[in-house]
Amino acid sequence: xxxxxxxxxxxxxxxxxxxxxxxxxxxxxxxxxxxxxxxxxxxxxxxxxxxxxxxxxxxxxxxxxxxxxxxxxxxxxxxxxxxxxxxxxxxxxxxxxxxxxxxxxxxxxxxxxxxxxxxxxxxxxxxxxxxxxxxxxxxxxxxxxxxxxxxxxxxxxxxxxxxxxxxxxxxxxxxxxxxxxxxxxxxxxxxxxxxxxxxxxxxxxxxxxxxxxxxxxxxxxxxxxxxxxxxxxxxxxxxxxxxxxxxxxxxxxxxxxxxxxxxxxxxxxxxxxxxxxxxxxxxxxxxxxxxxxxxxxxxxxxxxxxxxxxxxxxxxxxxxxxxxxxxxx
Ligand code: UFG
Numbered sequence: 001x002x003x004x005x006x007x008x009x010x011x012x013x014x015x016x017x018x019x020x021x022x023x024x025x026x027x028x029x030x031x032x033x034x035x036x037x038x039x040x041x042x043x044x045x046x047x048x049x050x051x052x053x054x055x056x057x058x059x060x061x062x063x064x065x066x067x068x069x070x071x072x073x074x075x076x077x078x079x080x081x082x083x084x085x086x087x088x089x090x091x092x093x094x095x096x097x098x099x100x101x102x103x104x105x106x107x108x109x110x111x112x113x114x115x116x117x118x119x120x121x122x123x124x125x126x127x128x129x130x131x132x133x134x135x136x137x138x139x140x141x142x143x144x145x146x147x148x149x150x151x152x153x154x155x156x157x158x159x160x161x162x163x164x165x166x167x168x169x170x171x172x173x174x175x176x177x178x179x180x181x182x183x184x185x186x187x188x189x190x191x192x193x194x195x196x197x198x199x200x201x202x203x204x205x206x207x208x209x210x211x212x213x214x215x216x217x218x219x220x221x222x223x224x225x226x227x228x229x230x231x232x233x234x235x236x237x238x239x240x241x242x243x244x245x246x247x248x249x250x251x252x253x254x255x256x257x258x259x260x261x262x263x264x265x266x267x268x269x270x271x272x273x274x275x276x277x278x279x280x281x282x283x284x285x286x287x288x289x290x291x292x293x294x295x296x297x298x299x300x301x302x303x304x305x306x307x308x309x310x311x312x313x314x315x316x317x318x319x320x321x322x323x324x325x326x327x328x329x
Contacts, residue, residue: 003029004029004070004243005028005031005069006028006069006073007063007069007073007111008020008023009102010039010054010074010076011044011049011075012043013043013075015170015232016032016039016073016075017182018182018228018232019073020046021046022229022235023236030047030048032047033054034051034052035053035054035076036051040185043182054076054101055094055098055102063105064108069109070111071111071115071239072106073114073115073239074117076094077117080190081121082284084141091142092142092149113242114164114165114242115235115239116151116165116167117170118150118167118170119147119169120170120252121143121144122139122147122148122169123135123136123137123138123144124139124140126288129291129292130294131252131292132252151167158248164248165242166238168238169252170226170254171253171291172224172225172291174227174315175193175227176317176320180321180324183325192223192261193314197318200268200276200322205277206278207265207276208280209262209279210281210284211287214290216260216289220260221287222258222260222291222292223292224257225255225311226253226306226308227317230304230306230308231253233307234251237298238251241302251304252293253293253295254292254295255295256295258290264311265278267315271316
C-alpha cells in the first residue's frame, strides 16, 4: 500500500485534516484538494496541497493527468442542516453538482475507487432506534437530500462505469486527534461539544439547551457521538477493502450509544472542572429527538472497532484542542 496515492478532497476541514494525518501516518502519499471556503491550510499536516474546488473541471483534468491516483476520499461538503434549509442551492451546487464533476473526471481518468462522507441525515426522522443501514432513507432537509442524491449517483456510476465506492454515514463526529495538533475549527460554530467547550474556555457566556420537552429521559435530544479518529480509522479500513478489490457498500459509523444534551454538558463540566452555565431555550427546528447508530455492519464486514467509545474520553481529546484554540486568532 505504501506507494498508493490518495486524493483527499476537503482535506483542510475538520474530518478531512484528521484523515490526511492518518493516511500519512499509515504510509500513503496524499494530495489534498481544498478551496479553503471552510477549511484551514494550517490544519493540513503534510503531503501535497492544491487550493481549488471539486467542481473545477480544468483543475481536476490537470490533477488527474499529472498524478496517478489510487482512490479519492471526499470530505468537501457543506454540512449545516439549518443553513441548507435557508440556502438549498448552495448545498445542491456544492454537495451534489460539484461531486458529479469530480466523479466525471475520475471516471475519465480511470480512477474507480471512492470513499464518500455521508451522514445520519440521509435517514430523516427515525422510525426505529438504533438506526441500521436498512432504515428508510427519507431525509428531511436539503443537506441530507444532497447526500442521499450522491449515494444514488454512486450506485448508478458503479452500474455504468464500474466505480467502486464506500459511503460512510457518520453520526455526530466529535473529539480531536490525540496529538493536540489538529481539531475542530469552524468559523461559525453550531455543534454542541465545541460550543460547550468554548463556554469552558470563557469564549462564550453560556450554552443554550435547544429543547427540554423531547420524549427522552431528561427531555433533551440524544445523539450518538463518535470520535473523529474512529471515523478516519473506518476510512482506512474502507480504503483497504476497495484497494483489495472489495465491492461497493454503505456503512453507519456511530457508537450504538446515545447521550443527551444535558449529559454532554455534565460530562464537559467534569472534564474541564468549569461550571459551564446552561440555559434552557426553544427547540431548534428539524432536530430529531433521538439518533443512535447501529454500526454492527462495518464491525462484521471490515473489522472496525472504535477506540473511543466513552464520551468522557472523547470530550477530553476535544478539550486539549479547544484550550489551545482559545489562544488562537
Ligand atoms: N444543541 C444544543 N445547543 C447548541 C447546539 C446544539 O442544545 O448550542 C443540541 C442540538 O439541538 C442537538 C444536539 O445538541 O440536539 C447536537 O447538535 P449538533 O448541532 O452538535 O449536531 P446535530 O445532531 O444537529 O448534527 C449532526 C451533524 C450533521 C448531521 C446531523 C444528522 O453535525 O451534519 O448530525 O442529523 F446532519
